[in-house]
Amino acid sequence: MTLLSNLDTVLKINNLYVGLKDMTIVKDFSLDIHKREIIGIVGESGCGKSTMLKSIVGLSDNNVSIQKGKIDFHGVSLRSMDQNQLRSIRGNKISFIFQKPDYTFDPVMKVKSQFFETVKFHTDGKANKKDCYKRSRELLEQLHFEAPDEVLESYPFELSGGMNQRIAVAMSMINEPELILADEPTSALDVSVQSQVVRTLMELRDKTGVAILMVSHNINVIASMADMVGVMYGGRMVEYGDAREVLQKSRHPYTKALLDAVPAMSQTMPESIEGAPPRFSEILQGCPFRERCPFSENKCETEPAIQGDASHWWLCHKQ
Template sequence: MSAPLLELRDVAKGFPVRDALGRRRGAVRAVDGVSLIVPKGSVLAIVGESGCGKSTLGRLALRLIEADQGQILFEGEDLRGLSARALRARRRDMQLIFQDPFASLDPRMTVEQAVAEPLRLHGIVPRAQETQRVAELLSRVGLRPELARRWPHEFSGGQRQRIAIARALASQPKLIIGDEPVSALDVSVQAQVVNLLQDLIRELGLTFVLISHDLGVVRHIADRVAVMYLGRIVEEGPTAQVFGAPRHPYTRALLAAVPGQGHANAPLLEGDIPSPINPPSGCRFRTRCPYAQALCAEQVPPMEGAGHVAACHFQQNLPPALVGQDVDTGGERLRRLQAYFTDQTQRQGELA
């Protein structure tokens, strides 16, 4: 395993909760003691449902919000110890892509201005070369360079997300964090952007943290996956292992709930995620867990395992998991048709 580009050690962040009159009524521990390692050149996915803290974690990792405790090591250097100025200089190495391409681009800037801004900010190229570099970046993300003079509103969601990616790439970052970068897109456009991200990660040797609730996308592009529930990581490991042999009951429930696997009648997780203001004692998943016992309320389960870890007292004693798998009803015919479809699409793309 290569050296970590990013490492989080016991990071925590709480937000104050106020009542209608603005009085402090406790705190939400949005992220509660998270440790993670992202090796250079790898893709780590952070998955979980709304309110699990995954987006907060992404912002903490870039120090866009300040952590309450813990270390955030970027190439071994603790970002929390940097001065504002040193942090600004570091920022060119790390970029964030947001979910909503309609909100993340300034409507008053042309595409060229938006993509050139980080070039100028970090002094990447001399002014004279800006236009050319913007053109390169746009073609890199599959947009015609002539589009540089256009305004964001002239583009579709998928094209805007490509512009946001070009902007993120402009400063030649080592790390990109994508917070639900394809969730707002229609499935055919989502596939285009997923393919683009995969190409960029491979060709540029990027390290990528993908924050997502979409398990299919995660399975498709992540090397490792961390599953979060109510501010804590409950399972982490190589993607194929976590999906193929999930060890935490929550991961199992999450995988089983993905539609399209032909087991619509599998037992479902009951209830909603509890309020993070007053999370359950011990294991936070115990209130919804079909295997919970008295011990789970008393002790926080430790992370156990090597390489593939899970925080569950009874992970050794669970019944075999229902493994996440789509039903392959289309079979060989569909696979051949899809291959032919992709082939012909590419051939026509080359001609155009």
């Protein structure tokens, strides 16, 4: 069993620290993602979700860098790769989906040419336009686009935001990646089209076995997709485990507060969590949530203990 799951491990992050100068944003972050697994990372704005995700494939902002830790993709260290090697992995073995498809698309290029450029880049320019069109068309058909030819012949500005994001999802698959990293892929969309994008991603997982690591502050989207859920606060993962366990039997006071603030998930009236996440220049020792936590005690000023087991753990002193 252990052997099987090791073989299936696509990405392994160990004790990752990411930050700028002497300030740490992401702290002691560890995660394994396996083939066919969807992991959702939730947390309020400013908790370090994007900083963590972007650092995996070298997309960090200029002033931000990995301070320590390991990131292995099929056992090969991504940290030891230079920007050229990382660029070649991105869009090939690992795809990154941004919040807004505008980051993915060139506005003056038809959708078919965008697919072609992506394929060409990863085949050292040897791609064939006709083959690429055929594969792109098949992909759109598989993902239930109604008029794939029309879509391929369109410019992004002629299509809706939802349609563009579904195309961005399809395009992320053109080189058959083993891992998709998605940063708020549905947040810029109307609720009615969010579910179409979610469905598209889940179909891809079912058909290809691609692993998906997705960050979002939309807990409903994560609840509808994820096998495992991680909750980030103050740059740390404070609770992690089987999605149903974390969302229905949450143990960390922050997770509970976050879920209480979501109307559809809670039986009570929605509340907002009082206070704001810590600023990273001010992060103190001990539990990052202690200043907003209703259960805070003196011992929370010391490093919280890990409780639970591998299928559901949380970082808190409270028993």
